[in-house]
Amino acid sequence: MQTILMVVLAACSGGEAPPPPAPEPAPAPAPPAEPKYVQMFGALPAVAPPADEAAKSKISLGQALYYDGRLSKNQDISCNSCHQLDHFGVDGQPTSPGHKGQRGGRNSPTTLNASLHIAQFWDGRAPDVEAQAKGPVTNPIEMAMKDDAAVDAMLRSIPGYEPMFQAAFPGDAKAVSFANAALAIGAFERTLVTPGPFDAYMAGDVSALTEAQQKGLDTFVASGCSTCHTGPTVGGTMYQKLGLVVPYETADEGRMAVTKNEADKGFFKVPSLRNVAKTGPYFHDGSVPTLGEAITKMGKHQLGKDLTPEEVASISTFLEALTGEVPATAAKPELPPSGPKTPKPDPS
Ligand code: HEC
Ligand code: HEC
Numbered sequence: 001m002q003t004i005l006m007v008v009l010a011a012c013s014g015g016e017a018p019p020p021p022a023p024e025p026a027p028a029p030a031p032p033a034e035p036k037y038v039q040m041f042g043a044l045p046a047v048a049p050p051a052d053e054a055a056k057s058k059i060s061l062g063q064a065l066y067y068d069g070r071l072s073k074n075q076d077i078s079c080n081s082c083h084q085l086d087h088f089g090v091d092g093q094p095t096s097p098g099h100k101g102q103r104g105g106r107n108s109p110t111t112l113n114a115s116l117h118i119a120q121f122w123d124g125r126a127p128d129v130e131a132q133a134k135g136p137v138t139n140p141i142e143m144a145m146k147d148d149a150a151v152d153a154m155l156r157s158i159p160g161y162e163p164m165f166q167a168a169f170p171g172d173a174k175a176v177s178f179a180n181a182a183l184a185i186g187a188f189e190r191t192l193v194t195p196g197p198f199d200a201y202m203a204g205d206v207s208a209l210t211e212a213q214q215k216g217l218d219t220f221v222a223s224g225c226s227t228c229h230t231g232p233t234v235g236g237t238m239y240q241k242l243g244l245v246v247p248y249e250t251a252d253e254g255r256m257a258v259t260k261n262e263a264d265k266g267f268f269k270v271p272s273l274r275n276v277a278k279t280g281p282y283f284h285d286g287s288v289p290t291l292g293e294a295i296t297k298m299g300k301h302q303l304g305k306d307l308t309p310e311e312v313a314s315i316s317t318f319l320e321a322l323t324g325e326v327p328a329t330a331a332k333p334e335l336p337p338s339g340p341k342t343p344k345p346d347p348s
Contacts, residue, residue, distance in 0.1 A: 160336020216318025
């Protein structure tokens, strides 16, 4: 008995020399760093340079028209009033003042990257940016022009627009028209694509996102946000019910007003999250003031999840990587001066 114990003690007390330390294992070669979720999102498409002189002219004409307040009854409201291109395409207000300060019930979404969405407006009622562009000009609470003919007349009264429309629509006998103006504005909007760090990451430069942003991207995907906010614009690809899991109070029927289908009640276009850190307030009615609150509400109403403050902060950190560069060429150009026949502003 005694002997056995001695043996055990000897073994424990390190009577034998300890084995030499194992040599440091050579560090395994780091796996090549690769971006994640490339199939799910992908980089924004590059904007193709204008194919010819007419295409180039169309874009610069659309740019002028986008900023031209003379397309409104009181000549004080342009597209840029509500979609300010030096403020990421929004005006920062829940709803926007139009003619005589009137406001509609919906928040002004950004025009940046909008051409890439499946359709335009919160309810998708216009198929593309060209079709969308005529709407606000004759909308009585937005730019409030009397009718299409009044817009035609306004455009024709500005002498400098004549050569610009001719260059943009060569061979068109009635080049100066509201219809062509909408096509030009659409062509300009198609240039408003804003690549940022996320695109560099998607293209293979993993270091373009900080570690915190990459972690936030994981949280975004793991939480289920990407089931709806997907594709290069991280949204803009489908309609979904607001309040899919936990009902959401809103008087807005959303897509049902377009399709007349009861099943579409409360459905909205899933908004793109490009530049979302800069485009508050949020939701179709602009009722959500901060990004953190928008993320928390999404977790609850769309996914039935109570996201922790840490998860919300992490997702928010990722969403900041979606802030991109507004093309410098989109700035306000010099507008052609009014002519003797140009109508005067009408505040009525
Ligand atoms: C008085 C403010 C106001 C003016 C002026 C205005 N808009 Fe808007 N715009 C809005 C609002 C509000 C919406 C959303 C309406 C809805 O979804 O029903 C919108 C939606 C859009 C959209 C859809 C974007 C998306 O993500 O679906 C585009 C594109 C757009 N406007 C471009 C223009 C252009 C071009 C002009 C000038 C011809 C213009 N807007 C003038 C307020 C305005
Ligand atoms: C089931 C589809 C769905 C899921 C899942 C979803 N969203 Fe949304 N998201 C929407 C819809 C629809 C809207 C538009 C809400 C409205 O019109 O008021 C929206 C709006 C938003 C907005 C406001 C954008 C703006 O410009 O107003 C943010 C931010 C947002 N979602 C982030 C998230 C995050 C983060 C998650 C995950 C926690 C998430 N969403 C999950 C469908 C979804």
